[in-house]
Amino acid sequence: MITPPILQKGDTIAILATARKNIDDNLKPAIDLLHSWGLEVVIGKSIGLDDNQLAGTDEQRAADFQEQLDNPNIKAIWCVRGGYGTVRMIDLLDFTKFKQHPKWIIGFSDVTVLHNHLNTMGFKSIHGIMPISIPKATPEAIETLRIAMFGESLKYTIEPNMMNRLGDASGELVGGNLSILYSLFGSKSAIDCTDKILFIEDLDEYLYHIDRMMINLKRNGCLESIKGIIVGSMSKMKDNDIPWGKNALEIIEDVTKKYNIPVIYNFPAGHIHDNRALILGSKVTLHLDKNSSNVVFE
Numbered sequence: 001m002i003t004p005p006i007l008q009k010g011d012t013i014a015i016l017a018t019a020r021k022n023i024d025d026n027l028k029p030a031i032d033l034l035h036s037w038g039l040e041v042v043i044g045k046s047i048g049l050d051d052n053q054l055a056g057t058d059e060q061r062a063a064d065f066q067e068q069l070d071n072p073n074i075k076a077i078w079c080v081r082g083g084y085g086t087v088r089m090i091d092l093l094d095f096t097k098f099k100q101h102p103k104w105i106i107g108f109s110d111v112t113v114l115h116n117h118l119n120t121m122g123f124k125s126i127h128g129i130m131p132i133s134i135p136k137a138t139p140e141a142i143e144t145l146r147i148a149m150f151g152e153s154l155k156y157t158i159e160p161n162m163m164n165r166l167g168d169a170s171g172e173l174v175g176g177n178l179s180i181l182y183s184l185f186g187s188k189s190a191i192d193c194t195d196k197i198l199f200i201e202d203l204d205e206y207l208y209h210i211d212r213m214m215i216n217l218k219r220n221g222c223l224e225s226i227k228g229i230i231v232g233s234m235s236k237m238k239d240n241d242i243p244w245g246k247n248a249l250e251i252i253e254d255v256t257k258k259y260n261i262p263v264i265y266n267f268p269a270g271h272i273h274d275n276r277a278l279i280l281g282s283k284v285t286l287h288l289d290k291n292s293s294n295v296v297f298e
Contacts, residue, residue: 001172001281002123004102006151009038011075014068015131016044017055019110020083023048030131037146044068047080054085062092070097081132082109090117090189112176115280117189119174124281127176136273144277154279155296163253164293167262169228170285173278175199182213185220193222197284201232201270207244207251214255223256228286229263233270262288
């Protein structure tokens with residue numbers, strides 16, 4: 001996997017929208033944060049565009065992303081928010097210049113489309129908080145984003161969860177939002193799960209949807225070929241009038257219990273304020289025992 005150049009003070013980051021519109025004047029906290037890290041900021045043309053739910057048309061969002069992708073002075077692209085819409089523009093992008101001069105693509109949720117697409121091309125990216133998240137993000141979430149962007153040592157030791165499946169594993173970290181992963185299978189943006197550590201998280205889904213998506217991962221051969229799983233937040237789950245009978249973590253445990261691999265539950269990443277940064281495409285080592293859960297990046 002190719003690692004884009006780590007950021008240096010004086011570098012410029014572009015903030016833009018690939019999915020849901022951002023028409024509010026809410027970027028000052030993110031801009032101030034980047035300035036405090038010694039970085040310069042460019043605001044993309046998609047910020048402020050309004051096309052129903054989306055930040056302009058697919059062509060407008062793609063054109064903005066392409067401009068920042070091709071600009072050699074832009075060292076990272078930070079997606080302003082998620083929602084839905086990145087998949088509608090992904091096939092309009094040309095990554096030719098990016099492959100010659102890669103840069104960090106940063107975000108989570110719907111940005112999983114970009115993370116997975118970049119992974120198929122052999123490039124790392126950063127799963128982490130987005131500009132609109134800054135006012136409510138924990139100090140830890142903010143600091144780990146800085147660590148990831150500036151290439152410092154990234155590792156986590158968290159309290160064990162009683163559901164954890166203990167053990168050790170190493171492999172390339174892939175994944176992101178479960179709903180997006182599920183939707184990309186069968187497309188050219190689908191990840192290869194073989195010998196990987198899979199990270200998943202989700203928000204606002206019916207519990208039977210979680211089961212359906214996990215069964216889909218199983219039937220696609222993804223779960224049989226991975227070395228370990230990191231389960232982030234499963235937030236604001238919904239149920240039907242007739243209950244499914246298991247919560248989201250229990251569903252994941254039920255589908256994965258036949259595989260002899262370590263599984264971390266409730267890792268602090270996803271649609272929560274404490275959304276810690278993860279470097280997708282990087283090799284990670286998992287060590288889970290009864291006292292702690294450890295994730296160490298290469």
